[in-house]
Amino acid sequence: VGSRRKQRRLLEVAASDRTFEHRALDGEQVLEGKCIHCQKKLALRADGSPINGATLEHIVPKNHGGTDELENLAIACARCNSEKGLRHDHKHPDDPKLREVIERLQERRRNRSRN
Numbered sequence: 024v025g026s027r028r029k030q031r032r033l034l035e036v037a038a039s040d041r042t043f044e045h046r047a048l049d050g051e052q053v054l055e056g057k058c059i060h061c062q063k064k065l066a067l068r069a070d071g072s073p074i075n076g077a078t079l080e081h082i083v084p085k086n087h088g089g090t091d092e093l094e095n096l097a098i099a100c101a102r103c104n105s106e107k108g109l110r111h112d113h114k115h116p117d118d119p120k121l122r123e124v125i126e127r128l129q130e131r132r133r134n135r136s137r138n
Contacts, residue, residue: 032079036096037067040135041121043098048074060103061136074100082128084112087121097132 034054037043043056046066053066053074063078080099083089099107107124114121 029079030067031068032071032091032096033073033077033098034071034081034095036098039137040098041095041137042135043067052102056098058100058103059097059128059135060107063100063101063103078104080104080107081112082127082132083125084108086112089118094132097128097135 037054039058040056043054046053048055048066051068055064055066058065058077059080064075066074066116067077068074069097077098078101080097080103081091082095082097086120089095111118111121111124123126
């Protein structure tokens with residue numbers, strides 16, 4: 024059930040992100056877009072399962088009060104998501120570097136929004 028919920032959430036985030044579009048990939052219809060961090064191409068199958076390492080990124084980390092609301096979620100490649108977690112998510116909420124990363128990602132997310 025957890026993976027299905029995550030797949031559904033990935034589809035919801037992709038639907039709200041202007042970089043994600045329907046494309047044919049190896050004869051299969053997929054949603055293809057870009058990592059919120061590095062702009063690497065990422066793809067999701069029609070059921071939301073990631074093809075090449077797409078992960079859910081919490082812009083404001085959950086351990087700092089970040090929620091699962093659509094505005095706080097983005098799609099990132101596994102490498103970037105992991106690096107952000109290791110380098111920033113453990114820092115104090117008032118850490119200037121963490122605040123800078125969050126603000127930059129929030130701005131990117133707003134700029135990529137279909138709304």
